[in-house]
Amino acid sequence: MSHILAIDQGTSSSRVIIFDAQGRQLAAVAHEFDMRFPADGWVEQDPEVLWRTSLIAGRDALDKAGLTGADIAAIGITNQRETTLVWDRNTGKTLHPAIVWQDRRTADRCADMRADGMEQDVARRTGLVIDPYFSGSKLAWLLEQVPEAARLAERGDLCFGTVDSYLIWRLTKGGAHVTDATNASRTMLYDIREQAWSAPLLDYFGIPASVLPQVRDSAGEFGVADPEWFGAPIPILGVAGDQQAALIGQACFEPGMVKSTYGTGCFLMTNTGTEPVLSSQQLLTTIAYQLDGQATYALEGSIFSAGVAVKWLRDQLGLITEAHETEAAARRTGGDAGGVYLVPAFTGLGAPHWAPDARGLLCGMTLDTRRDHLITATLASVAYQTVELVEAIGKDGADVGRLRVDGGMVVNDWLCQFLADMIDRPVERPVNVETTALGAAVLAALGGSLVADLATAGRMWGLEQEFLPAMGPSRREQLLTGWRTAVERSLR
Numbered sequence: 001m002s003h004i005l006a007i008d009q010g011t012s013s014s015r016v017i018i019f020d021a022q023g024r025q026l027a028a029v030a031h032e033f034d035m036r037f038p039a040d041g042w043v044e045q046d047p048e049v050l051w052r053t054s055l056i057a058g059r060d061a062l063d064k065a066g067l068t069g070a071d072i073a074a075i076g077i078t079n080q081r082e083t084t085l086v087w088d089r090n091t092g093k094t095l096h097p098a099i100v101w102q103d104r105r106t107a108d109r110c111a112d113m114r115a116d117g118m119e120q121d122v123a124r125r126t127g128l129v130i131d132p133y134f135s136g137s138k139l140a141w142l143l144e145q146v147p148e149a150a151r152l153a154e155r156g157d158l159c160f161g162t163v164d165s166y167l168i169w170r171l172t173k174g175g176a177h178v179t180d181a182t183n184a185s186r187t188m189l190y191d192i193r194e195q196a197w198s199a200p201l202l203d204y205f206g207i208p209a210s211v212l213p214q215v216r217d218s219a220g221e222f223g224v225a226d227p228e229w230f231g232a233p234i235p236i237l238g239v240a241g242d243q244q245a246a247l248i249g250q251a252c253f254e255p256g257m258v259k260s261t262y263g264t265g266c267f268l269m270t271n272t273g274t275e276p277v278l279s280s281q282q283l284l285t286t287i288a289y290q291l292d293g294q295a296t297y298a299l300e301g302s303i304f305s306a307g308v309a310v311k312w313l314r315d316q317l318g319l320i321t322e323a324h325e326t327e328a329a330a331r332r333t334g335g336d337a338g339g340v341y342l343v344p345a346f347t348g349l350g351a352p353h354w355a356p357d358a359r360g361l362l363c364g365m366t367l368d369t370r371r372d373h374l375i376t377a378t379l380a381s382v383a384y385q386t387v388e389l390v391e392a393i394g395k396d397g398a399d400v401g402r403l404r405v406d407g408g409m410v411v412n413d414w415l416c417q418f419l420a421d422m423i424d425r426p427v428e429r430p431v432n433v434e435t436t437a438l439g440a441a442v443l444a445a446l447g448g449s450l451v452a453d454l455a456t457a458g459r460m461w462g463l464e465q466e467f468l469p470a471m472g473p474s475r476r477e478q479l480l481t482g483w484r485t486a487v488e489r490s491l492r
Contacts, residue, residue, distance in 0.1 A: 003067060004444050005234065006076045006437040007054050009163050010242065011035075011083075011100065011264040012311070014053035016061040017437040018072075021450055023460030025432060027065035029057045036097065041104035041347060041356075044097035047085055050163060051170050055229060062230060069230035075171070076238035076444030077222075078245035078436050079163040080264075081186045084138040086149050086211070087166070089157045092174055095149050098163070099138045102265075102304055102347045106137035107356040113137075118204070125191045125198050127276055127285030129354050133302070135162060136188035140205040153208050160211040162186070164239050168222055171236060176223030179213040180239040181290035190215070192276060192287055195295060218244070218289045219447035238443025242436045243267040244288050247298065248443065249435030250404045251461035253454045258393070258400050261436065262409035264311075265350070266303035266382060268389040270398045271296065281392035282352045291446070291454075299398055301351040301389030305344035305360075306382045307409050312346070313378055319371050323408070329375035330414045337377040339364040341486035344381050352392045353491065361490040364482070379415050383422040384483040390423045402426040406435040413467075421471035422480070431462040 002021040007014070015030040031053040036044040062068060082101035087094045099105070113122070113130045122130055132138070139160050142149050152158035161169065165179045184190040184197075189207065191198040197212055216222060222236040240248065243261055247269050250259040255273035260266060269288070276285045276297040288298035310326060313319045320326060341364050343349075348356035362374070390400050402425055410416055410429055420427040432438055438460065445451040 002450060003072050004074055004076055004441040005058060005061070005072045006078070006441040006444070007058060007167065008242070008437040008440065009050060009054050009077070009079045009167060011080045014050065014057050015437060016054070016057040017434055017441070018061050018065045018067065019438065019441040021445070023438060023441065025434070027061045028434065029060040029064060031057050035100060039105070041107070043100040043103040043347065045083070045100055047094040047098050047166060050098065051167065054167060058230060069227065069232035069234055072230065072232070072234050073450060074237040074444040074448040075225055075234050076440030077164050077167055077236060078240055078242050078440035079167070079183070081162060081183060081241035081243065082133055082135050083163050084135045084142065085161055085163070085166045086139070086142050086146070087159050087169070088152055089159050092169065096142055096146050099142070101133055103138065104132045104348055104356045106132040106141050109137045109140065110356070122188060122201070123278060125201060126188050127185065127192050127278070128188050129282055129284065131354050132356055133350070134186060134188035136201065136205055139207055143206065153211055156210045158211045159213070161213050165213045168236060168239070171225040171229060172223035173226045177213045178216055178222050180216055180218045181287045181295060182218055182241045182244040183239070184215045185287040186241060192285065192295065192297070217291055217293065219291055219443045221447070235448065237447030238440055238445070240289060240439060240443055243269055243300065244298070245439030245443070246406055246436045247271065247288055247439065249437070249439035250406060250430065251458035252404065253458055256398065256401070259404040259406065260386060262306050262382060262405065262407035264306065264308045266306035266385060267300060268386060268393070269298045269300045270393055270400070271298055272398065273297065277396065277398070279396050281395050282354055283392055283396060284351070289443070299393060299396060301392060303385045303389070304348060304350045305346050307407070308346070309342065309344040309378050309381065310409070313375060319375060326375050326379055327412045327414045329372040330379055333372045333376045335376065335414065335418060337380055338369055338373040339366070339482070340369055340373045340377040341482055342374070342377045342381045343486050343490040344378070345490050349490070352388055353487070355491055358490050361486060363486050363489060379412070380418060382409065382415065383419045384480065386419060387422050387480060400425060402428055404428045404430065406430060406433045416467045417470070420467040420469045422476065424469045424476065426469070427467040428463055429465045429467070431464040
């Protein structure tokens with residue numbers, strides 16, 4: 001029983017990867033699903049789909065690896081963060097679709113918070129900026145707009161959770177209502193210094209403490225998955241939000257190490273050690289992981305639209321049929337988008353702008369603009385947004401010497417090279433780009449004492465390819481000037 005089953009429940013798919021004790025990938029299965037967009041800026045998911053696709057992916061991965069539940073020593077869970085669910089404590093029935101992290105329905109509530117002078121207090125307690133991105137305003141909205149949720153909360157029969165909590169509840173058949181410190185730190189309700197739910201913020205939002213999960217270390221006991229699901233009881237021993245899990249999977253265990261994950265969104269995170277660093281650049285201070293009661297902190301910049309912009313090219317515009325086609329398109333243009341810029345503010349702009357009302361902008365087109373230019377501009381937008389985050393982190397005193405990248409988009413060599421050119425720093429792509437799932441597996445291995453410590457776990461990381469900057473400074477600045485102009489237009 002030296003195998004780890006890692007559940008990576010993401011924004012657009014549920015993926016399960018089975019690792020051996022050395023961190024080698026034995027089998028991987030993913031099941032995609034769609035989101036709902038019931039109003040402008042609203043993004044929802046069916047909780048049953050999140051659960052069902054995770055369960056099926058787990059069973060399929062076991063079959064693919066030729067293993068049974070009895071061969072699995074532990075389950076690790078990593079998840080899309082901030083996505084908010086509420087359910088009946090007695091029946092497990094959810095009361096509303098999951099409100100996804102991208103959802104902007106609480107923008108007015110967040111504006112009211114700023115008008116109430118809450119910004120400094122929220123930053124000091126939670127490390128976050130006031131934005132609809134986080135779970136707190138979403139949960140307050142549910143308590144106000146869903147009568148059954150309010151009634152259950154009054155009786156102490158309502159459970160709130162991010163996706164990790166919901167999956168653990170389902171896996172344990174209601175045996176555990178828990179989360180880990182990394183996910184708690186993304187709710188705008190958790191005091192990251194005191195390492196406890198913040199009573200003043202709960203009071204401000206009108207949220208009863210009874211709805212909240214218990215917060216635990218990122219490696220340790222979270223309950224036992226019922227044998228009905230995988231054929232044997234399996235302990236859940238590691239949990240972290242997806243970006244923190246990627247930081248762990250990238251072995252960024254020393255202060256100053258930086259990773260950037262390119263999935264639905266893009267999330268750049270740097271380890272800052274055992275003391276939280278408050279940003280002057282509207283970056284987020286968050287818990288990177290918590291082991292044996294000791295929190296390690298990080299600075300994070302969040303971009304809302306990266307891979308989802310490629311998905312938009314495919315599903316809404318029909319310019320591609322598969323994501324991998326984007327690399328060939330960029331190479332056909334010679335990496336030149338012909339002066340075209342896409343600002344993919346489909347659900348607002350994240351760091352360092354935090355502009356929930358911004359919307360997507362495509363500019364610079366001429367009669368000579370072709371399909372490949374639009375595709376190249378979409379890929380380039382990911383690199384331009386990363387530059388903004390690297391610059392912001394530098395202003396906060398955390399210099400980025402090199403960048404470790406992961407996620408589905410980084411299999412694209414052209415994107416990795418363009419990224420290195422734009423940030424003017426080496427970009428390192430690991431052997432295993434599924435570092436989010438690997439991070440969950442590392443935590444589960446730590447929780448089950450299959451791995452002695454982080455230093456041992458760090459040896460699971462391996463470099464596959466390094467991309468060195470090769471673009472001249474004048475060309476780089478020309479491209480970035482055009483990008484900054486486009487962003488200014490989208491913010492008007």
